[in-house]
Amino acid sequence: MDLVESRICIVGATGGLGSEIARQCVGHGARVVLAGRNPTALERISQELACPSVRIDVAEPTSADQAIAEAVEILGGLDVVICATGTVAFGPVTELEDVILERLFVANVLGPVRVTRAAIGALTSGGVIVNISGIVADHPTAGMAAYSATKAALTAFDRAVAREVRRAGVRILDVRPPHTETGLATRPIAGVAPALPEGRVPREVARAIVDAVAAGATDVVF
Template identity: 45%
Template sequence: MLLVGRDADRLAATGLGVPVVADLGDAGAGDAVVAAAREHLGGLDGLVNAAGVVAFGSLVDTPDEVVEELFLTNVVGPIFLLRRVLPLLEESQGFVLQLSAVVAERPMPGMAAYSASKAALSAVDAALRTELRRSRVSVVDVRPPHTETGLAGRPLAGTAPRLPQGLDPADVARRVVDALAAGETEVAAGDFG
């Protein structure tokens, strides 16, 4: 297993798999992932994209650089990565699983740019699902409700609105694994118990 992230110390602290230090917003990050997958794993069976950033506040008050960072991390970076790893996934007839968010299906006021970025990621998944059908690469779009990952406490801008208690990340992870095992292509917010 490869574990990809920006912070070498945090990757090492997990003790999981082969760490690959890369920034999703760098178009070349996917090249590092492909090289590591070939060297350490002999290929790639699947990609789970769980990267994301959030911002809160009205659209008019959201700085341009925050909108850019939302889309770079939540949409453009994953597209850069996918463009590079898809040939490996086609070789293995593997899978792509991307964690979007409930706001992709139910956009929220005070989160317009974030909602739009997550909806765009879900649109990528829908298009890829058809595009990759002949290659037998599965594409899974996961849109969980608010989950207690700490993301809401680390926004790029603004302050999180009062949110209900979120899902336990371990429960979301189990649901993701179950979706993969069952061959599901979508896990909507309402599919989390």
């Protein structure tokens, strides 16, 4: 897939991975709409990259549909939708309250599912949807049981929905990065991160994702 002039919407563009992916897509000559929740951070990345932005909060049931429709309006269509929303919680599941579990599953599963559903309706044949799962989908980790479950759920969703949309010519790319130094582990919604080895460099993980979009891949593991 040639990214030059391709029309890309990046959801979670205010995040560590989302912002790096956005920089690289712009660097490849793509036309990018940035979708994000935090208005100040969204304005900052929008100004840095000189890209239009739309608001999204994937916790709101209709927000993904609205944001994707606005991106279509701005770009005159969409070729790629990348969802980089997510959050993390640490600690044994017995220490995680319902409100934390719900926020985790909304940001990491329901959100990307809503974005994917909206994107399917917006993409034409040859389109690509990227969801960022995690290495814990394949290697569920104690102390991160609920987070691991969200990532396994998203990967299962990606594999199944890929079959639903294959005939329409839409490709699903499921990305499962290892620990990456975006700061995600330092701002959990509950608990404290265990001692982690030095993580991957966000720019390099983003490059692998953008390369995989261009290469026609359906899976990225590191």
